[in-house]
Amino acid sequence: xxxxxxxxxxxxxxxxxxxxxxxxxxxxxxxxxxxxxxxxxxxxxxxxxxxxxxxxxxxxxxxxxxxxxxxxxxxxxxxxxxxxxxxxxxxxxxxxxxxxxxxxxxxxxxxxxxxxxxxxxxxxxxxxxxxxxxxxxxxxxxxxxxxxxxxxxxxxxxxxxxxxxxxxxxxxxxxxxxxxxxxxxxxxxxxxxxxxxxxxxxxxxxxxxxxxxxxxxxxxxxxxxxxxxxxxxxxxxxxxxxxxxxxxxxxxxxxxxxxxxxxxxxxxxxxxxxxxxxxxxxxxxxxxxxxxxxxxxxxxxxxxxxxxxxxxxxxxxx
Amino acid sequence: xxxxxxxxxxxxxxxxxxxxxxxxxxxxxxxxxxxxxxxxxxxxxxxxxxxxxxxxxxxxxxxxxxxxxxxxxxxxxxxxxxxxxxxxxxxxxxxxxxxxxxxxxxxxxxxxxxxxxxxxxxxxxxxxxxxxxxxxxxxxxxxxxxxxxxxxxxxxxxxxxxxxxxxxxxxxxxxxxxxxxxxxxxxxxxxxxxxxxxxxxxxxxxxxxxxxxxxxxxxxxxxxxxxxxxxxxxxxxxxxxxxxxxxxxxxxxxxxxxxxxxxxxxxxxxxxxxxxxxxxxxxxxxxxxxxxxxxxxxxxxxxxxxxxxxxxxxxxxx
Numbered sequence: 001x002x003x004x005x006x007x008x009x010x011x012x013x014x015x016x017x018x019x020x021x022x023x024x025x026x027x028x029x030x031x032x033x034x035x036x037x038x039x040x041x042x043x044x045x046x047x048x049x050x051x052x053x054x055x056x057x058x059x060x061x062x063x064x065x066x067x068x069x070x071x072x073x074x075x076x077x078x079x080x081x082x083x084x085x086x087x088x089x090x091x092x093x094x095x096x097x098x099x100x101x102x103x104x105x106x107x108x109x110x111x112x113x114x115x116x117x118x119x120x121x122x123x124x125x126x127x128x129x130x131x132x133x134x135x136x137x138x139x140x141x142x143x144x145x146x147x148x149x150x151x152x153x154x155x156x157x158x159x160x161x162x163x164x165x166x167x168x169x170x171x172x173x174x175x176x177x178x179x180x181x182x183x184x185x186x187x188x189x190x191x192x193x194x195x196x197x198x199x200x201x202x203x204x205x206x207x208x209x210x211x212x213x214x215x216x217x218x219x220x221x222x223x224x225x226x227x228x229x230x231x232x233x234x235x236x237x238x239x240x241x242x243x244x245x246x247x248x249x250x251x252x253x254x255x256x257x258x259x260x261x262x263x264x265x266x267x268x269x270x271x272x273x274x275x276x277x278x279x280x281x282x283x284x285x286x287x288x289x290x291x292x293x294x295x296x297x298x299x300x301x302x303x304x305x306x307x308x309x310x311x312x313x314x315x316x317x318x
Numbered sequence: 319x320x321x322x323x324x325x326x327x328x329x330x331x332x333x334x335x336x337x338x339x340x341x342x343x344x345x346x347x348x349x350x351x352x353x354x355x356x357x358x359x360x361x362x363x364x365x366x367x368x369x370x371x372x373x374x375x376x377x378x379x380x381x382x383x384x385x386x387x388x389x390x391x392x393x394x395x396x397x398x399x400x401x402x403x404x405x406x407x408x409x410x411x412x413x414x415x416x417x418x419x420x421x422x423x424x425x426x427x428x429x430x431x432x433x434x435x436x437x438x439x440x441x442x443x444x445x446x447x448x449x450x451x452x453x454x455x456x457x458x459x460x461x462x463x464x465x466x467x468x469x470x471x472x473x474x475x476x477x478x479x480x481x482x483x484x485x486x487x488x489x490x491x492x493x494x495x496x497x498x499x500x501x502x503x504x505x506x507x508x509x510x511x512x513x514x515x516x517x518x519x520x521x522x523x524x525x526x527x528x529x530x531x532x533x534x535x536x537x538x539x540x541x542x543x544x545x546x547x548x549x550x551x552x553x554x555x556x557x558x559x560x561x562x563x564x565x566x567x568x569x570x571x572x573x574x575x576x577x578x579x580x581x582x583x584x585x586x587x588x589x590x591x592x593x594x595x596x597x598x599x600x601x602x603x604x605x606x607x608x609x610x611x612x613x614x615x616x617x618x619x620x621x622x623x624x625x626x627x628x629x630x631x632x633x634x635x636x
Binding site: 213 | 534
C-alpha cells in the first residue's frame, strides 16, 4: 500500500510550531496510512521533533522564511520562494504531497494555492468553505471569503465543489445544495443570484433552490452557496453576535444570587454546548476547486485542531 | 399647538386589527400631541374602537381592501387604490398625515411608499433600516432588504439617512457610521464597497471606515451600511442562528437533573435577556430616504409593538 503524503505548514499558527508538530504526531499515530511532511525551518523543527520522539512517517521539508498576514499576498508569493507556504504548495504541485494544511496568512495561502497548484478543470474560481454546526448536523458555507464579486457561473461551481466535499469528507449521500438568497422564489435576489439559480438547477447537484438566511443554521441544506463578500460578513457577524449574546447571558446570570446559583449548576450544559461549537473538532476550512486539497487551519489552532485538519485531507484524498 | 397626524394601517398585522387599534389607543394616551388616522374598513374599525372607548384624537380613514404579501407589489399598488396601504400612503402624500405605520406586505409598502410619497431630494434609493441591540446600545443596519444590487452612491446616501435617523430618533450626537466589509483597509471588499468608501469619507457623516461583521453586534458603530442583499441575509441568518443556539442550550440544560435545576433557577436571567432582544421595544423598521417617514412594523406586532412604532414617528417628526 502506498502512503498518502500531506504537507503541513508549521510556521503560521498563533501557538507556534510546537502545537503543529504535536498535532502532526497525533495524526501519524491515528492514521497509519499517512506520511507527513513538516514544512518549516529545519533546525527548529528537528528540535521540536525531539520532544515528541521520532515517527517513521514524519519528515521535514526545509523552509527558512515565513509570510506574515501583513504582507501583500501576490508580492509575497512571488518573492518569498523559500517561505513555508510556497515550499508546501510546491511540494503538492510537484507531487511530493497530495494535500497541504496551513494556519498561515489566508490571503497568501489562497493566492499561492491558486497560482502554484492551479485550478481544477472547469472551475473558474476556487472557494473557501466553512463547516458550521447546525441544528441537524453540519453545513458547508462557501464561498466564505475568497471571492468578492462573483459571476453566476462561479456560484454554480461552488455548489458542485461543495457537494463533492460533503459527500467525500462528511459522508453525506446526495447532499442538498441551497443558494442563499432573500426569498424562496426564483426571481428573488441580486443579479448574480438570479442568474445562478437556473445554472445550479441544471448543474446536476441536488439543488434545493433558494434558501433564506435563517434556514442555514437550522440545517435546511448541506451546502449553502453565496459570494465571498456575503459569506465572510455573515460568518463574522454571527461570531460577534454569539459573543455579544453570551456576554449578555453572563451579565443577566450574575445579576442575582438565585440566577448565579442556577448558572453554577447549569455549567456542564454550557460546557457541552461549547464543544458543539468548537472549531477544533472540524480543524480547518477547505479551499476547494484546486487540483489538490488545501486546508486553511484557524490561526489559533492547537494540536487537536491541526490533527483534525490533517484528518480532513486524509478522508478527502481517500 | 397643531397636532402631528400619523396614519396607521390596521389591516396588515398577523394579530388582526384589534392589536393595531389597541396600540393606537395606547399611543394616543401617551402622546398628547398626536392625532391618529386608523386606516382600514370603516365598519369593522368602528366596532373595534367601541371596545376601546372613544378618543378625541383617533379617527378612521376608510380603506375596504387589503394587499396580501403574495401579490406582486407594483401591480397591487397600481390596481388596489382602495387598499389600506395605498390609502394610508396617499394621506401622507396629500398632507393629511405626516407619517405612516404598517405591518402589511413589505414589498407593497416599500414600492408604494417610493411611488406615492416619493424620494427625498438627493436620495436615489430609499432603504429599510433595522434597529438592533448591541453590547453597547443600538445599531441601525441599513439597507436591510429594500435594494439588492447597490451602486456606491446608494451606500453613501444610506450612511447619511441612517445618521440623521439615529441623531433624531435615538438622540445620538454625531453618530458613527461604518461600512460593513470584509476587512478594515480601504481597498477591501466588493466593487461597490470599495467605491463607496471614499464617498462616505467625503459625505460629511462621522465615518468610522470599514467595519467587519463581528464589530456590528459588538456595538462599534451607530449606523452600519450595506446593500440590502447582504443586510437581509445577515439579519435572517442571525435570527436562525439565535434560534438554533437557544434550542441547543435548552437541549443541553435538559440533559441532566442538575443542569435542569440550574436552568429553573436561572430562568429570570433568560427572561431579562429575552426582553433585551424584544423587537416590540423598537416597534418597527424605518423606511428612510422618503419625503416622509414610513415605518414597517413586524408582521407579528402586538399592541405594544404598534405603540412603539407610532412613537418612532412621533420622535422623528418632532
